[in-house]
Amino acid sequence: MARTVYVVTHPEATHHVDGLVGGWFDSDLTADGRRDADAVAEELRARIPESVAVEVYSSDLLRAQRTADPIAARLRTATVLDPRLREKSYGEAEGRPQHWLDDRFVAPPAVGDRLTHDEGLRGAETREAFARRIYAAMDAITAGAVRHQVIVTHGFALTFVIAAWIRMPIQALGYVNFAAGSGSITTLREDDRFHNRQLAELGDVRHLGLR
Template sequence: MLDILLIRHGETDWNVDKRLQGHIDISLNAEGQRQAAALGRVLENEPLDAIYASDLQRARDTAQAVATRQGKTVQIDPALRERCYGGFEGLQHHDIEQRYPEDFAAWKSRELDARYPAGERIAETMREFSGRAVSAVSAIVREGAADGHRKIAIVTHGGVLECIYRWARQTGFAHARDFDIFNASINRLQWDGERIHIRQWADIAHLSPQVLDEVDR
């Protein structure tokens, strides 16, 4: 058995503004730094064999707050990045709706193969993104289990958490999200050698009650 702590990065100013981040490399704000520090403190006495993070600084810096107290090095994996939203990135929801009304409707209806207009980068479809996220986490988990690890932490993004939750529950994307994805939340899963099982979701007992949920709900 391998225990997995799946953690969303701390708060950023763009989370507060409900501005789509995607692959844009936004840093933690002061509250996000406080959340990361609280995360490091609450996990200080949990023996972690390895700590992984997306290469985007909001996830990397959140992971580092945990790693510093554990005396560990953060292992960076770009495959743990948030979904790439192409031309949607950097915009607030109402801006997307005004600028790209048809694509906005496809986003809100959760069309798996919709590809939004390109921006600095080409957008991923939900199917492509989910495949990437599940493959990345699966690879980390299988490697950890093969190395004899008993508990690992993976610090990533809200979209990745949603993909892993739906994969573990074996539900599709057709229905709207009915579970929370909070900044700096701890989500406890377990790998039994074949499947991932959710043991506890959206633990924010270490944080203030004002913590933000993922904006795309």
């Protein structure tokens, strides 16, 4: 039996509308975000047969938990919280106005060492440290035998969830980016014969309608 992993990026959060830096800043979903989380839950219930076992994993940040809760309820399971699925930490910039970060951010070089680049923000994670904790989470999540799983995470974190799924070496992550909107569903699959892994669909938001 093939394995399918649905990766959900949390919908609109308060830091989005307030113009604040997210990262580990523990913002909540907005009213629109909560409606979108319900829409995600309904879509996943329609995609996953009721007769099969399913696991739901989530970042422990509030906006991700609020997204995972209706999903787990509709799928009749519990949410497993994993802090390794958090967004990248922006250190001292978290919770501050976005322009505060923009004024201080040191962009990575076009060539050279992008993985351990210092962005000029005290306490911020490097790209490599961020990737390694997401990879560790994915190793743990995919170690079991359950064939239907849901992972609720964040927009930037999605890139490394996908990269971990396809076994991209960490040393090759300097430039990779898989962009998807808030409240999106990305579908990952592994076939049961060759055990090839694919990115079957990136950032589907059709369940959100026109919003």
